[in-house]
Amino acid sequence: MSVVHHFKKEGSAYRWEGVEASALQIDGIEGAVKNVLIGDREGAPTFIMRYFELQPGGHSKLEQHPHEHEVIVLRGEGEVQLGEKTTALKPYDTVFVEGNGLHQFRNTSEEPFGFICIIPRTATS
Numbered sequence: 001m002s003v004v005h006h007f008k009k010e011g012s013a014y015r016w017e018g019v020e021a022s023a024l025q026i027d028g029i030e031g032a033v034k035n036v037l038i039g040d041r042e043g044a045p046t047f048i049m050r051y052f053e054l055q056p057g058g059h060s061k062l063e064q065h066p067h068e069h070e071v072i073v074l075r076g077e078g079e080v081q082l083g084e085k086t087t088a089l090k091p092y093d094t095v096f097v098e099g100n101g102l103h104q105f106r107n108t109s110e111e112p113f114g115f116i117c118i119i120p121r122t123a124t125s
Helices: none
Strands: 007-010 013-016 021-023 030-038 047-059 069-075 078-082 085-089 094-097 103-107 113-120
Touching: 013 030, 013 047, 078 094, 103 113
Parallel strands: none
Antiparallel strands: 007 013, 021 030, 030 047, 047 103, 047 113, 069 094, 069 113, 078 085, 078 103
């Protein structure tokens, strides 16, 4: 079923109508909120689209797994660690994380750092 989720800004947070934001309470993750924009609920057969927002000082888990990621930064400033290399990121920068590539996203600013992340449907959402 085709679906539209309209964007809305709630205070400083980016949100979408019909999408529930969930704070991630996972070891190795700090100050992160996940929004599954397109996934199981929409019946997406191939990809899952998520929006992550990292609060100042927040970061994703330093991890690697078989599936790739495609990322576009929407707001704030941060950095990504890919293997041993760290690169600064700003809005509209894109990142490709190869399968089994060690990676971590970190907020390096005093504002929220938000990005869209697309993964294959076969990966864990």
